[in-house]
Amino acid sequence: MATNGNSKGDDARRHQEVGHKSLLQSDALYQYILETSVYPREPEPMKELREVTAKHPWNIMTTSADEGQFLNMLLKLINAKNTMEIGVYTGYSLLATALAIPDDGKILAMDINKENYELGLPIIEKAGLAHKIEFREGSALPVLDQMIQDENYHGTFDFIFVDADKDNYLNYHKRLIDLVKVGGLIGYDNTLWNGSVVAPPDAPMRKYVRYYRDFVLELNKALAVDPRIEICMLPIGDGITLCRRIS
Ligand code: SAM
Numbered sequence: 001m002a003t004n005g006n007s008k009g010d011d012a013r014r015h016q017e018v019g020h021k022s023l024l025q026s027d028a029l030y031q032y033i034l035e036t037s038v039y040p041r042e043p044e045p046m047k048e049l050r051e052v053t054a055k056h057p058w059n060i061m062t063t064s065a066d067e068g069q070f071l072n073m074l075l076k077l078i079n080a081k082n083t084m085e086i087g088v089y090t091g092y093s094l095l096a097t098a099l100a101i102p103d104d105g106k107i108l109a110m111d112i113n114k115e116n117y118e119l120g121l122p123i124i125e126k127a128g129l130a131h132k133i134e135f136r137e138g139s140a141l142p143v144l145d146q147m148i149q150d151e152n153y154h155g156t157f158d159f160i161f162v163d164a165d166k167d168n169y170l171n172y173h174k175r176l177i178d179l180v181k182v183g184g185l186i187g188y189d190n191t192l193w194n195g196s197v198v199a200p201p202d203a204p205m206r207k208y209v210r211y212y213r214d215f216v217l218e219l220n221k222a223l224a225v226d227p228r229i230e231i232c233m234l235p236i237g238d239g240i241t242l243c244r245r246i247s
């Protein structure tokens with residue numbers, strides 16, 4: 001996070017507050033990562049979208065630039081072609097995905113809010129990537145239920161990024177495990193939930209952090225014992241748990 005001209009004391013307090021985004025030891029360290037290896041290599045459309053998103057009132061929801069860089073590399077490493085994203089907002093992680101997959105790759109992207117997607121869409125179009133995206137406006141769960149009814153969708157996704165309503169993550173998991181291919185990946189985002197997963201119950205917490213915390217804790221427990229997947233929980237962004245389907 002940028003220091004925003006705050007005094008050192010303010011930064012230290014902010015850093016300790018539950019609900020602050022960076023999970024690293026210090027803001028300076030996080031800034032170092034961004035300035036040394038993320039911003040100088042950030043593709044121009046991602047930079048443009050990040051700047052547009054920064055002006056939006058809900059910008060706290062966006063995927064961070066370091067996580068965007070990570071997703072982009074991960075998708076290339078696994079040769080992802082057929083992908084899904086639940087929770088698009090203005091499209092930063094969507095763009096990281098669209099840039100990583102081949103020209104005939106696909107992203108089924110779902111969000112209840114189309115307006116925010118349309119903020120980023122001109123940038124995605126200008127980059128010549130819109131043809132890879134099928135955007136569905138609305139709740140993701142009914143769409144997943146429909147896909148589950150059709151055997152043709154089973155085991156077809158190389159990568160699925162889940163970054164929407166945390167109280168539904170387990171409901172998503174029940175369905176996605178059949179839709180992702182064996183050897184494919186599901187990434188659940190925000191699984192360290194602003195660090196609140198280890199906060200004492202009486203710790204000061206923003207209302208939404210407190211509300212979703214129990215759902216995130218429940219998800220983390222369930223993923224840890226699910227024999228159908230291998231998992232890896234990474235402290236990037238707000239925590240992402242990668243689940244590789246093995247059966
Ligand atoms: N991945 C995005 C990015 O890189 O900027 C951030 C997504 S934001 C954290 C969460 C999004 O999930 C919001 O845009 C919200 O409208 C969407 N959302 C909330 N509930 C949803 C649901 N039931 N189905 C689909 N999308 C939902």
Ligand code: CA
Pocket residue numbers: 061062063163189190238
């Ligand atoms: Ca997120």
